[in-house]
Structures are given as structure tokens and as C-alpha cells.
Amino acid sequence: MRDASRSAISIENVQHSYVLRGGKEIIALQNISLDIQAEEFHALLGPSGCGKSTLLYLIGGFIPLQEGSIRTRSGEVTGPGLERGIVFQNFALFPWMTVKQNILYGLRKANFPRKEAEDRAREFIQLVHLTGFEDAFPSQLSGGMQQRAAIARTLAVDPEILLMDEPFGALDAQTRRIMQEELRAIQQRTKKTVVFVTHDVQEAVLLADRITIMSPRPGRISHLIEVGLERQSVEDMLAQPEFTAKSEHIWRLVKDMAESAMRGPA
Amino acid sequence: MTAITEKQNTARNKPRTPWLNTVAGETAIQAGVFVVLLLAWEIATRSGVISPFMLPAPEDVVRRMADDLASGVALADLGRTLWRAVLGFVISAVIGIPLGILMGRFALIKWFFDPLISVGFPMPKIAFLPIFILWFDVFDTSKIIMVVISAIFPIVLAANAGTEQCDKWPVWSARSLGASKAETLWEIIFPLALPQIMTGLQIALPVALITTIVTEMMMGGPGLGGAMMTAGRFADTQGVFAGIVEITIMGLVLMKGFEALRRRLLRWQPQVRE
Ligand SMILES: Nc1ncnc2c1ncn2[C@@H]1O[C@H](COP(=O)(O)OP(=O)(O)OP(=O)(O)O)[C@@H](O)[C@H]1O
Ligand SMILES: [Mg+2]
Numbered sequence: 001m002r003d004a005s006r007s008a009i010s011i012e013n014v015q016h017s018y019v020l021r022g023g024k025e026i027i028a029l030q031n032i033s034l035d036i037q038a039e040e041f042h043a044l045l046g047p048s049g050c051g052k053s054t055l056l057y058l059i060g061g062f063i064p065l066q067e068g069s070i071r072t073r074s075g076e077v078t079g080p081g082l083e084r085g086i087v088f089q090n091f092a093l094f095p096w097m098t099v100k101q102n103i104l105y106g107l108r109k110a111n112f113p114r115k116e117a118e119d120r121a122r123e124f125i126q127l128v129h130l131t132g133f134e135d136a137f138p139s140q141l142s143g144g145m146q147q148r149a150a151i152a153r154t155l156a157v158d159p160e161i162l163l164m165d166e167p168f169g170a171l172d173a174q175t176r177r178i179m180q181e182e183l184r185a186i187q188q189r190t191k192k193t194v195v196f197v198t199h200d201v202q203e204a205v206l207l208a209d210r211i212t213i214m215s216p217r218p219g220r221i222s223h224l225i226e227v228g229l230e231r232q233s234v235e236d237m238l239a240q241p242e243f244t245a246k247s248e249h250i251w252r253l254v255k256d257m258a259e260s261a262m263r264g265p266a
Numbered sequence: 267m268t269a270i271t272e273k274q275n276t277a278r279n280k281p282r283t284p285w286l287n288t289v290a291g292e293t294a295i296q297a298g299v300f301v302v303l304l305l306a307w308e309i310a311t312r313s314g315v316i317s318p319f320m321l322p323a324p325e326d327v328v329r330r331m332a333d334d335l336a337s338g339v340a341l342a343d344l345g346r347t348l349w350r351a352v353l354g355f356v357i358s359a360v361i362g363i364p365l366g367i368l369m370g371r372f373a374l375i376k377w378f379f380d381p382l383i384s385v386g387f388p389m390p391k392i393a394f395l396p397i398f399i400l401w402f403d404v405f406d407t408s409k410i411i412m413v414v415i416s417a418i419f420p421i422v423l424a425a426n427a428g429t430e431q432c433d434k435w436p437v438w439s440a441r442s443l444g445a446s447k448a449e450t451l452w453e454i455i456f457p458l459a460l461p462q463i464m465t466g467l468q469i470a471l472p473v474a475l476i477t478t479i480v481t482e483m484m485m486g487g488p489g490l491g492g493a494m495m496t497a498g499r500f501a502d503t504q505g506v507f508a509g510i511v512e513i514t515i516m517g518l519v520l521m522k523g524f525e526a527l528r529r530r531l532l533r534w535q536p537q538v539r540e
Binding site: 057060080086091092093097105109110139157 | 433439443444445457458460534535
């Protein structure tokens with residue numbers, strides 16, 4: 001399965017630090033090397049503050065790379081690119097545009113003809129179950145609905161690589177489950193490479209082919225785990241003893257790491 | 267009187283009465299306050315407590331305004347003042363908004379203009395009037411420039427603050443959907459900063475109006491300010507008050523119109539009222 005020529009994103013020796021206003025430096029990422037395969041569903045798992053968002057922003061090309069390199073099949077990452085779509089952890093919708101206008105913005109940038117863009121927007125609004133809210137402004141939607149609209153906006157332009165920063169964090173349990181199944185179906189159908197940030201162990205095991213577990217202060221990769229479970233419907237997966245065992249195993253790793261991080265030097 | 271009390275009661279029982287939140291509803295309330303004040307004024311002058319030479323009765327002022335309107339004098343002055351104020355305001359916005367946005371995005375531009383604004387904003391711009399008269403003219407140009415250098419500061423500051431407070435995520439989203447950096451300035455950052463920009467414009471609008479009147483009063487000639495100074499010289503208190511009322515009405519109409527525009531443009535904002 002691991003084959004360098006199939007690598008969709010290769011991250012080598014990436015470090016990143018933030019300088020606070022007082023001049024204090026925070027090392028957010030240290031020594032990150034990771035190969036994400038084409039068509040892989042890759043989860044980044046770790047406690048709050050371990051640099052998951054930072055890593056995603058670097059892959060997205062939104063913040064300048066300080067050290068190391070990140071490459072995709074389109075070459076070295078030097079800035080945002082159309083082949084890398086992103087769903088942010090925070091609300092990133094354009095607040096002055098309706099749901100439909102938000103989705104149309106990307107489609108128009110991608111030069112979809114007017115009619116086709118309209119149809120596609122409708123299709124993706126339906127996909128995220130927002131039919132009936134096409135003309136609502138983000139401020140008129142709940143947090144979860146806004147997040148779904150943002151997901152539709154990103155999916156509609158069909159990027160090769162999908163970067164997702166806790167996309168289902170604001171959703172209720174049922175909607176979350178529906179969206180998880182939907183995302184998995186889309187990924188299997190469209191063969192996208194997905195980098196999916198979460199701190200929900202079950203979600204990671206349910207969705208991912210491989211899971212990178214990160215530890216905080218400074219943000220580092222502590223484990224890389226092959227999930228290796230058979231892809232089935234979510235219900236069937238949850239019922240599998242292997243699924244429970246895998247989740248337990250990963251949960252323990254994360255817990256130990258979080259505990260040692262709390263005990264460890266500041 | 268009973269009618270008014272009843273209306274107030276209904277309003278109190280149903281605080282979410284939609285008409286209260288409309289421009290029309292608000293205007294009705296404000297107009298009510300003015301009617302009361304005008305009544306007091308009318309009574310004070312009619313009863314002879316105050317000499318009509320010092321303070322003419324509202325009725326006389328209104329009659330005078332009607333006469334001036336009929337003869338076309340008022341309209342010419344009003345039009346001239348309005349033209350100067352609005353043109354100056356529009357020029358301030360056209361220069362001030364992009365400048366404020368660019369200052370918010372490019373440190374170099376910020377470094378260059380920040381000191382100029384710190385010095386320029388609190389400076390009494392009217393002190394430049396003699397210079398402007400020498401440099402430009404005694405007609406429209408010097409007055410409009412005076413309006414621009416007075417009204418532009420709140421606009422630049424608001425646009426700059428609005429830009430600096432923009433979330434990065436919408437901007438990044440647009441970039442990853444294919445917008446260039448330059449495109450995001452107009453397509454994303456401008457609308458994101460629009461609420462603050464509109465506030466800046468709402469502060470700048472009366473500044474533009476006041477500056478127009480003051481320069482007109484200092485320089486004389488056509489325009490409401492000049493007409494009022496002339497009236498004052500001839501001890502024509504009715505004329506002065508007619509001017510004051512006309513300016514006030516003009517200001518009120520402009521501000522109300524602008525408020526309506528603001529609500530229209532920002533209807534996507536979360537409703538803080540209600
Ligand atoms: N803009 C910033 N300025 C300064 N420090 C930052 C900035 N962004 C992140 N950090 C710091 O970098 C570290 C990693 O932050 P990051 O947001 O990447 O974590 P995360 O894993 O996404 O956390 P969460 O799960 O809470 O979203 C944190 O310690 C945070 O304080
Ligand atoms: Mg994060």
C-alpha cells in the first residue's frame with residue numbers, strides 16, 4: 001500500500017513556530033514528516049493545541065512554510081491551490097452571501113457556466129441536507145448548518161485533495177453520523193485524498209485508512225496507525241469487535257500521551 | 267392625547283412591534299419629539315416672553331422658508347450647499363475606503379499613512395482655509411477640498427479598523443477557491459469590513475455637511491452658509507433661522523437616507539435589535 005509514487009502529499013521535516021506579541025516563541029510543530037497516499041483517507045488525531053490546524057494550514061498554503069517542505073502532485077506548496085480544498089474549523093462562510101451565493105462563488109471562480117453552476121449548487125445543497133435554506137444568510141443558520149454549507153462550498157468545486165479541520169465538530173450526533181457516511185461515500189466514489197482533523201477517536205477509526213496521532217507542546221507525530229478495517233456500512237463497522245478493539249487501543253495511546261503531556265515540563 | 271397613550275401602551279406590551287424597527291417608525295417617534303419642542307417654542311414667542319426679533323416664532327420662520335422656496339432663492343442656496351457636501355463626501359469615500367483597506371493589509375502603506383492620520387485627524391482643518399483660497403479658488407474647489415480633508419479621516423480609520431478585524435478564514439476560503447490576493451481585497455475584505463465602513467461613513471456625513479456650512483459662512487457667496495451670514499449682517503433673524511431649519515432638515519434627510527441604505531446593504535448581519 002505504501003508506495004512513494006502514489007504519494008499525494010509529502011511532508012518533510014516541517015517545523016513551525018508562532019511568535020507572540022511579547023516576543024515569546026511557541027513551537028507549534030516540530031519535525032513533522034508524513035507521506036499521505038493518493039486516495040487515502042488520513043486522520044490527524046490529537047488533543048487541543050497540538051498543531052493540527054497549523055499543519056493543515058501549511059498543507060493548504062495559507063501560512064508560509066518556515067522550515068521543511070510540502071509537496072503535492074502539482075509540485076511544491078507555495079500558496080493556496082485549487083487542487084487543495086479546505087473546510088475550516090471556524091465559520092469561514094462569506095457572511096454577506098446566502099448559502100447558494102457562497103457555493104456559487106467557488107463555482108464561478110472555477111469558470112462553470114451559469115446554468116451548470118446553478119444545478120451543481122442545488123445538488124450540493126441537497127447533499128448536505130440544506131434544501132430550503134438556499135437563500136438564508138449564514139447568520140440565520142445554526143453552527144452545524146453553517147458548517148454543512150461550508151462543506152458543500154468546498155465539495156462543489158471538486159478538489160483532488162480535501163483538507164478538513166474538525167468539520168463535524170459543531171454537529172449533533174445524528175447529523176454527524178449522516179455526514180460521516182456521506183463523506184465516506186463521496187471519498188470512495190470520487191477517490192479524493194482526504195486529510196481529516198479530529199479529536200474524536202471513534203470518528204477517526206470509522207473514517208480513516210490511517211491515523212496520525214499527534215502530541216502537544218511541541219506538536220509532534222507520536223504514532224502512525226494503519227486502521228486496516230474492512231469498509232462497511234457505519235452500523236456494521238460499529239458492531240465489529242475489531243472496530244471496538246482498535247478504538248480502545250488508539251484511545252489508550254491518546255490518553256497516555258495527553259496524561260504525560262500534562263505531567264511533563266511546561 | 268388618549269390616542270398617543272394608547273399607542274405607547276401597545277408598543278410596551280409588544281416590544282417586538284415590527285414598525286418600531288423600521289426607518290419610518292423611528293422617524294415617527296423622533297418627529298414627535300420635535301413637534302413638542304416646536305410647540306414650546308411657538309408658545310414662548312407668541313406669549314411675548316421672548317422678543318420676536320431675538321427669536322422669531324416658528325410660524326414666521328416657516329412662512330419665510332416658504333417665501334424663499336417660492337422665489338427660488340432657497341432652492342439655489344440649498345442645491346449649492348448640498349452639491350458641495352455630497353461631492354466632498356463621495357470623494358472622501360472613494361479615496362478613504364480603499365486607502366483604509368490597503369492600510370489594513372499592507373504594513374508599508376500603514377507605516378506611511380499612520381503618522382499622517384495621527385497628526386491630521388485632530389488638526390483643525392479649517393485653519394487651512396486661507397491657504398486653500400490662495401491655492402485654489404473662492405468658489406467650489408476650496409470648499410470641496412476642505413470637506414474632503416475633514417470627512418476623510420473617520421472613513422479611513424473605520425475602513426482600516428474593519429479590515430484589520432476581518433477573520434482570516436473567509437479570505438483563505440476565497441483564496442483556495444481561486445481568488446487572487448488582489449481579488450480578495452474587493453471581493454472579500456471590502457464586504458467583510460463594510461459594517462465598520464458604513465459606521466465611518468455615517469460619522470463622516472454630518473462632518474461633510476458641517477464643514478460645508480462653516481466654510482460657506484467664512485467665505486460668503488452662494489450657499490446656505492453664506493446666505494445666513496448675509497441675513498445676520500442685516501439683522502434678519504428670520505432669515506438666519508430659516509437657514510438653520512433648512513440645514514437641519516437637509517442633514518436629517520441625508521442621515522435618514524443613509525441609515526436606510528445601511529440597513530439595506532447590511533441586511534445579512536445578525537439582527538442585534540428586536
Ligand atoms: N496565530 C497564532 N499565534 C500564536 N500562536 C498560535 C497561533 N495559532 C496557533 N497558535 C499556537 O500553536 C499551537 C497549535 O495550535 P493549533 O491551532 O494548530 O492547534 P490544534 O491542534 O488545531 O488545536 P484545536 O484542537 O484546539 O483546534 C497552540 O499552542 C496555539 O496556542
Ligand atoms: Mg484546530
